Amino acid sequence: MDSKLSRSAPRSGRGQGAVVGWLDERFPLVQSVDAELCRRVPNYASAFYRYLGGLALIILFIEFLTGFLLGVYYVPDGAGQPAPAFTSVDYIQHTVYLGWLVRGIHFWGASVLIVVALLHMTFVFWTGGYRAPRELNWMVGVVVFLLILAFSLTGSLLPWDLNAYFARGRELSILSGASVLPGGVSEFLKNLLQGGPIIGPATLLRFYIAHVFLLPAVIAGLMYVHFRLVRRQGPAEPS
């Protein structure tokens, strides 16, 4: 069924029709697009707080994009004085065209993402969106939130300046249970997290690998599960 809009609006050349037709013979493209876009959604699903999860995904996407751009220039090497990691950040900040903007968006995006994810969690909690059959999705969501914090922790060491160095030192000391856990356990955790007895180039490399490869892979997998469950279970009914 073609509408008035479709008839009066600009039409593509025969090429597009041929491509759609070719694809449709191999995969029910038009039917799938129709089913996806024409499906009905309950009116209560349009409340503003229901969009917070989507907003978090949008910001996460912006973080991925700006992170990729920063990765083009960033050098994860903490050896020497000044270290290449620091000078590469300085180069991004002061020399690269719009580098300050991309870095700024990435930096502020991390904080805004934490706030938006926390707001999303708050509204899901408040409206009972974690209740059966959505328990598993809540659990996945909490782990995703923890991963977002881990993203921020690992990312904030990468500028390799004085504050990043000493602040992460204190945070790692807390995380490794220094002066709380038995010496051997604390030492093991410290070595595992920072790659040696003190924070150094090995720590930077570990944090870089976690920030750029490990965490994105894990969070992408969990986000897939999260959204797959959201689609399967639909929006939670208001109680």
Next chain:
Amino acid sequence: MITKSQIDDDAAAAPPPSRLAIGPGHALYPLLVAVALIGILFGPVGRQVADDMPESKTHPYFPDHYWPYPILAMAALIALGLLALFGQPLLQTTQSADPRATVIPHPDWYFLSLFQLLKLGPALVTSIVIPTAVVLGLIAWPLIDASLGPRIARRLGWRSWPVPGKNVVTGTLWLLGLGTVALLTLWTLLGPGACIPWFFNGPVCGGL
């Protein structure tokens, strides 16, 4: 003049009909395919509540439900751009990391509450027990709520165990949790002058 072979070519290239206002022949159709693919890639839609609801209580996903997303994306990008512009002082590089330097570190804002919490009790409790309990409690919350909730409701004489938004127990619990984090963060930001008497290790002050 249109030849028969051209007409045959057109028929072969004709895409199948669509229920959407923008059909496969429209120049914007690839955009719709991109929008739909985001959802299609996340697997099939299960049986939805909307399927059993009257049409007046539902609306189509596109464009009625979808339209806020592009606006949110633009708003987020503009807001982050403005934050990047006006928040540049926080992004200025100072000096390369040096273990010999003496600096009072400023942790990221989301860790300030944890730093302040460490001052309030034995390290084992504040750095290991409480954070671990909070994380595990959050993960297992749906199970805790489902098992403990009805029992508490019975004891209180309630007919059911409402969702936290209508439940004075769980609602207060969440608000208290968020409030505590906010208060501890604020306390740290108030600096070393903000001291209160405390049973553990004498008066506790803000700051780092």
